[in-house]
Every structure is written in structure tokens, then in C-alpha cells.
Amino acid sequence: METTTRSNVPYVFRLLARAHPAEKLSGGAFEQAMAILQGSEFSGLMTLETRTGLLARILFQRGRLVHALRGEVEGARALEQLRAEPGFNAIALHPLEGPALALALAAVFGEARSLGHSTVVNVPVLLEQLRREGFSGVVALELGLNLKVWVLKEGEVLEGSEVLEGEQRGRLTELLWPGAPIPELGAVEPAAPARAVETPPEALNLVSAGELEALDPERIWQAAQEVINSRFGSRAAGVMERFRRDYGGLEPAQLLQSLSAQIENVLGSYYAERFREMATLAERSVAENVEGR
Numbered sequence: 001m002e003t004t005t006r007s008n009v010p011y012v013f014r015l016l017a018r019a020h021p022a023e024k025l026s027g028g029a030f031e032q033a034m035a036i037l038q039g040s041e042f043s044g045l046m047t048l049e050t051r052t053g054l055l056a057r058i059l060f061q062r063g064r065l066v067h068a069l070r071g072e073v074e075g076a077r078a079l080e081q082l083r084a085e086p087g088f089n090a091i092a093l094h095p096l097e098g099p100a101l102a103l104a105l106a107a108v109f110g111e112a113r114s115l116g117h118s119t120v121v122n123v124p125v126l127l128e129q130l131r132r133e134g135f136s137g138v139v140a141l142e143l144g145l146n147l148k149v150w151v152l153k154e155g156e157v158l159e160g161s162e163v164l165e166g167e168q169r170g171r172l173t174e175l176l177w178p179g180a181p182i183p184e185l186g187a188v189e190p191a192a193p194a195r196a197v198e199t200p201p202e203a204l205n206l207v208s209a210g211e212l213e214a215l216d217p218e219r220i221w222q223a224a225q226e227v228i229n230s231r232f233g234s235r236a237a238g239v240m241e242r243f244r245r246d247y248g249g250l251e252p253a254q255l256l257q258s259l260s261a262q263i264e265n266v267l268g269s270y271y272a273e274r275f276r277e278m279a280t281l282a283e284r285s286v287a288e289n290v291e292g293r
Contacts, residue, residue: 002053002123007144007174008105008106008107008108008110008111008112008115009067009069009074009108010069011107011116011173011291012103012104012106012107012115012140012173012175013045013057013059013069013104013107013116015103015116015142015147015173016045016094016096016100016103016135017045017047017057017139018047018145018160018220019100019145019146019147019196019247020044020045020095020096020142021094021095021101021229022047022092022093023093023094023095023231024090024091024092024093024265025091025092025093025187025267025268026066026091026264026265026267027088027089027090027091027267028086028087028265029076029085029089029091029266029267030048030082030083030085030087031083031090031268032262032265033046034065035094035189035242035264036203036242036266037060037063037284038060038063038065038231038243039063039238039239039241039242040063040232040235040236040237040238040239041062041063042058042060042062042063042093042095042234042235042238043059043060043061043062043092043095043096043097043101044060044064044092044095044096044097044101044104045057045058045059045093045094045096045104046058046060046091046092046094046095047090047092047093047094048082048088048090048091048092049088049090049091050070050085050088050089051087051088051089052087054070054071054139055071056068056069056071056078056082057069058079058082059104059105059108061105061159063238064182064184065079065110065183066082066105066182066183068082069109070082074290094105096150096161097188097234099138099149099159099160099161100149100150100152101149102149102159102179103136103138103140103149103173103175105182106137106138106175106177107175107177109176109180109182110137110176110177111140111173111175111176111177112173112176113137113174113175113176114172114173114263115173116142116170116172116173116176116254117172117173117268118169118170118171119143119169119171119172120168120169121167121168121169121170121172121208122165122166122167123141123148123156123163123164123165123168123170124165127138127139127150127157127163127237130152130155131152131155131156132155134154134157135152135154135155135174135176136150136153136154136155136176136177136178136179137151137152137174137175137177137178138150138173138174138175138177138246139152139172139173139174139175140172140173140175141168141170141171141172141173142171142172142173143169143170144170147202147223148160148161148162148164150159151179151196153179161292198285199280205232212257215252215253215256215279217250218260218267219257219279220252220255220256220259220279221240221244223275223276223279224240224243224259224275224279225240226266226278227263227271227274227275227278228240228263230271231267238290243259243262247259256276256280259275259279260272260275260276263275
């Protein structure tokens with residue numbers, strides 16, 4: 001088959017975003033989310049909707065920013081435009097691993113031999129043809145909302161979905177890609193350490209004077225760990241490592257406010273409130289005793 005002239009990246013990124021459930025983040029937290037994803041070794045897509053309704057996507061591999069797409073603009077220029085946006089209507093994460101991640105990487109660095117070609121496929125026959133050919137790359141078959149992906153190296157299947165028997169009508173994508181080392185997007189610089197949040201007077205109303213005195217830093221960290229675990233799962237360790245690096249030297253009251261602000265920026269007010277409640281719950285009875293004397 002001849003190499004298609006359609007753009008690999010928008011098609012495949014859209015396909016993967018549709019096939020993999022999204023984890024929604026706060027729309028105003030782009031820089032914070034970028035820093036956390038780089039620190040947590042996240043692999044997958046970040047989908048963003050600009051204030052004007054334009055869709056953008058960023059690909060990460062183990063925390064490394066690999067590619068950016070904003071409308072019809074790709075690469076470093078797309079990332080620069082995203083950093084210049086005043087905010088976003090929505091931000092969502094689509095974690096990818098194994099064959100799905102390989103498909104995303106092949107879309108960026110490989111060459112499309114077919115892209116969403118509507119056809120009838122006998123998967124065992126197709127894989128045997130690719131074996132004889134010595135094909136290296138990624139093959140994807142869309143079956144309605146289901147996506148089947150296989151990764152091949154010199155004709156041998158390295159990993160992938162179960163091999164379906166019989167003929168299947170769907171959309172076939174074949175991306176030639178040797179699986180070479182992946183360069184990082186050149187425009188990306190390590191995120192600057194987060195600065196401590198100065199506590200405004202109204203923020204101190206979140207806890208009473210007695211509670212401020214009774215705040216336990218370890219309890220604050222435990223509360224942050226629970227909230228981050230609930231949203232980031234296996235990637236939580238990297239997020240917490242970054243938080244401890246940036247905020248580990250703060251006094252308890254400032255630590256509470258700084259972590260609360262970061263959690264609200266990235267995950268939204270519900271998770272920030274949940275964090276504050278857990279961080280101060282154990283101290284409330286102590287504070288009540290102190291204030292009641």
C-alpha cells in the first residue's frame with residue numbers, strides 16, 4: 001500500500017483519546033499539571049480545550065514531553081502556543097501503556113502505510129503477511145469503539161491484543177516504526193520549583209487559631225498522599241516526591257496552604273477541601289480542648 005498523505009498524529013491521538021477513559025483536571029492548572037506529570041513519570045496523552053474551543057493534545061512518555069499538537073500546529077511551536085494560553089475550559093489525562101503507548105509514539109515518529117482504512121481484515125492472515133514481510137511497526141484495528149493494537153519487530157509480534165479469528169470489518173492503521181529511542185521535545189525545560197504560597201489573611205479562616213497551633217506536618221503529608229493516591233494511583237509517588245522537594249521546609253500552616261493551593265489548581269476545589277479536612281481532622285479535638293481551657 002502507498003504511504004498516506006493524511007496526518008498521522010491528529011488521527012491517532014484522537015483515536016487513543018476516544019478509546020481510553022479520561023481523568024479530568026482543573027482547567028486553570030496547565031503549568032502545575034505539566035510539572036506534576038513530568039515528576040510522576042506519566043505516560044499518555046493530555047487533552048486540552050482552549051477558551052476558544054480549540055482542542056490540543058500533549059504526549060508524555062515516563063514524564064518526558066514527547067510531542068504537542070494544537071489545532072494544525074505541532075511540536076515545539078504548539079507547546080509555546082499552549083503555554084501562552086490564558087487558560088483552558090478543560091484538561092483531561094488519558095494514561096497509555098504497552099501497545100497503546102507504542103501506537104502514539106509510532107504516530108509521531110513513524111510513517112503511515114495505511115491510516116483508518118475501512119476494510120475487512122482476517123487478523124491471523126494479516127499478521128502472517130507482516131511476518132513474511134519483516135514488518136517493524138504498529139498495527140491498529142478499530143472495531144467500533146474497541147481498539148486492537150499489535151507491536152511488531154521484524155515480523156514478530158512483541159505485544160498486543162488477542163488475535164481475533166475470522167474476518168473483521170473495521171478500520172486498519174499500519175505505522176512503520178523501528179522503535180528507535182524517543183527524543184524529548186526540544187522546547188521543554190525542567191519546571192521551576194514551585195514557590196511557597198503566601199497565606200492571605202482570609203485563608204487562615206480555614207482553620208482556627210487553636211488548630212494552627214496543633215497542626216501536625218506528618219498528618220498534612222498523609223492527607224496529601226491519600227488525595228494524590230486517589231487520583232494518580234501508581235504515579236502518586238512521583239507527585240509526592242516533587243511536593244516534598246518543593247514544600248518540605250515549610251512551617252505547618254504554610255505547608256497546609258501551599259499544598260491546598262496546588263491540589264486545588266490541579267484537581268479542583270473538591271479535592272482541596274477534602275485534603276484540608278483530612279489534614280486538620282485529627283487536630284480538631286486537640287484544638288477544641290486547647291480553646292476550651
